[in-house]
Amino acid sequence: MRVELKGIKKIYHDKVVLDISSLGLEKGKIYAVLGPNGSGKTTLLKILSGIEKASEGLVHYLDMEMLQEKQIAYMPQKVYMFDLTVLENTVLGLKERKICGTEAEKLAMEALEQVGMNSFSRKKARCLSGGEAQRVALARTLALGKELVLLDEPASATDIAGVDLVEKYICCVNEKNGSTIVFTTHNPSQAARIADEVIIMSGGRVVEKGKPSMVFNSPQNQETRDFLKSWRI
Amino acid sequence: MREILNSFIEAFELIISLDKEIYGIILLTIVVTVLSTIVAAALAVPTGIIIGSSEFRAKRLLIRLINTLMGLPPVVAGLIVYLLLSRKGPLGDFALLFTPAAMVIAQVLIILPIITGITIGAVKLKVKAIRETCAGLGLGNIRTLFMLFHECRYPVMSAVMAGYGRAIAEVGAVMLVGGNIQYNTRVMTTAIVLETGKGNYDRALALGIILLALSFLVNWLLQHIQEDL
Numbered sequence: 001m002r003v004e005l006k007g008i009k010k011i012y013h014d015k016v017v018l019d020i021s022s023l024g025l026e027k028g029k030i031y032a033v034l035g036p037n038g039s040g041k042t043t044l045l046k047i048l049s050g051i052e053k054a055s056e057g058l059v060h061y062l063d064m065e066m067l068q069e070k071q072i073a074y075m076p077q078k079v080y081m082f083d084l085t086v087l088e089n090t091v092l093g094l095k096e097r098k099i100c101g102t103e104a105e106k107l108a109m110e111a112l113e114q115v116g117m118n119s120f121s122r123k124k125a126r127c128l129s130g131g132e133a134q135r136v137a138l139a140r141t142l143a144l145g146k147e148l149v150l151l152d153e154p155a156s157a158t159d160i161a162g163v164d165l166v167e168k169y170i171c172c173v174n175e176k177n178g179s180t181i182v183f184t185t186h187n188p189s190q191a192a193r194i195a196d197e198v199i200i201m202s203g204g205r206v207v208e209k210g211k212p213s214m215v216f217n218s219p220q221n222q223e224t225r226d227f228l229k230s231w232r233i
Numbered sequence: 234m235r236e237i238l239n240s241f242i243e244a245f246e247l248i249i250s251l252d253k254e255i256y257g258i259i260l261l262t263i264v265v266t267v268l269s270t271i272v273a274a275a276l277a278v279p280t281g282i283i284i285g286s287s288e289f290r291a292k293r294l295l296i297r298l299i300n301t302l303m304g305l306p307p308v309v310a311g312l313i314v315y316l317l318l319s320r321k322g323p324l325g326d327f328a329l330l331f332t333p334a335a336m337v338i339a340q341v342l343i344i345l346p347i348i349t350g351i352t353i354g355a356v357k358l359k360v361k362a363i364r365e366t367c368a369g370l371g372l373g374n375i376r377t378l379f380m381l382f383h384e385c386r387y388p389v390m391s392a393v394m395a396g397y398g399r400a401i402a403e404v405g406a407v408m409l410v411g412g413n414i415q416y417n418t419r420v421m422t423t424a425i426v427l428e429t430g431k432g433n434y435d436r437a438l439a440l441g442i443i444l445l446a447l448s449f450l451v452n453w454l455l456q457h458i459q460e461d462l
Contacts, residue, residue, distance in 0.1 A: 049368070049369065050368075051364075051365060051368050051369070070371045072371075073369060073370065073371065074365075074368065074369035075369055076362070076365045076366060076369060078362060080362040080363060080365070080366040082366075082380060082383070082384060083383065083384060092370055092372070093370030093371055093372065096370065096371050096372050096373065096376065097371065140370065141369060141370070144370065144371065146371075150369075
């Protein structure tokens with residue numbers, strides 16, 4: 001077990017938005033976090049990334065190197081592209097890891113190729129469409145090769161062809177680097193395609209967790225059934 | 234109408250006359266306003282970025298105070314600097330009163346809250362998205378602040394331009410702390426006040442036209458720099 005959340009609570013303006021008594025994430029697995037809007041998916045990712053602090057409880061990174069060496073990468077739901085070229089945006093995090101020059105550019109170009117954005121490398125990132133920017137943001141995050149990768153709706157604005165590339169790249173990074181990947185999605189089909197386990201959230205709580213086939217075919221919880229009702233898997 | 238036309242002719246004559254006094258006034262105006270803008274920007278931009286991107290208890294109070302000071306009457310700023318620099322004041326030993334340095338200090342005091350306030354506003358709009366993105370990529374605090382400046386550079390330049398505009402148009406403070414001394418602390422605005430007082434409306438208006446042209450020139454230059462950034 002690499003990451004363990006115990007008694008995590010996040011309170012905004014006297015309202016509990018996240019309440020997780022216990023949740024464990026194993027090394028090298030892909031987790032899909034599903035749930036309706038406002039169920040606490042983004043807050044969970046932000047707390048895991050360390051961007052936000054929990055009001056109560058602890059996140060244990062059992063391999064302590066993870067925090068000390070900044071082994072966490074996070075892609076926010078609202079993608080922000082810096083006023084730089086696509087390539088400059090992609091090498092930004094690599095430079096911080098002391099990977100510079102041609103080596104950084106090579107890694108960045110490889111990542112961009114994986115998401116089908118290599119031909120845009122010299123373009124201004126601000127000129128990209130929402131879906132294109134999302135793919136660049138994914139390449140920028142996954143190129144870092146971190147141990148724990150947190151992706152908040154990584155393909156929500158991407159077209160069908162793009163979604164296929166994004167999913168393949170997530171699986172590729174997971175296999176190649178052995179990264180633990182946690183991504184949020186509203187799409188159970190996507191979760192079923194690439195996740196080892198799904199985490200269903202509702203009202204800030206984890207209501208169900210398990211293999212996609214198990215959770216989607218025989219949900220144990222009414223809230224999971226309600227969420228899945230509108231989807232055909 | 235005739236008076237305005239005469240003023241334009243006189244302004245043109247003043248420029249081509251190579252009048253030493255006029256050119257001295259123009260030069261001093263440029264030196265004082267540009268210097269005060271540079272000093273104020275060097276202090277205000279980092280301060281604005283730090284206040285805008287940080288969370289601390291008195292933040293809202295501080296921003297309200299800065300916003301209030303954005304409308305600080307120049308005469309009040311001039312009076313404060315006058316009292317500080319006067320012979321009996323705490324900084325009297327430096328003998329800066331009625332020198333261009335005192336004028337720069339007064340103008341810095343006036344435009345500092347303007348540049349800081351506008352910078353804070355620009356940073357507040359983008360800080361959340363930039364900080365999340367930088368944190369997600371593992372960028373350190375200094376690099377995050379640099380990225381924040383990079384992303385806010387256009388509104389920050391506008392803030393500096395607004396500060397410069399305030400400095401070049403200002404008359405009350407420089408009159409108080411500079412004293413409008415001929416060949417020493419007389420700038421365009423104080424010269425206009427003097428000429429108007431003497432009833433030389435044509436000359437006052439001509440100086441006004443030169444001041445406007447000067448302001449346009451510096452703004453054009455700053456705009457050019459902004460486009461290159």
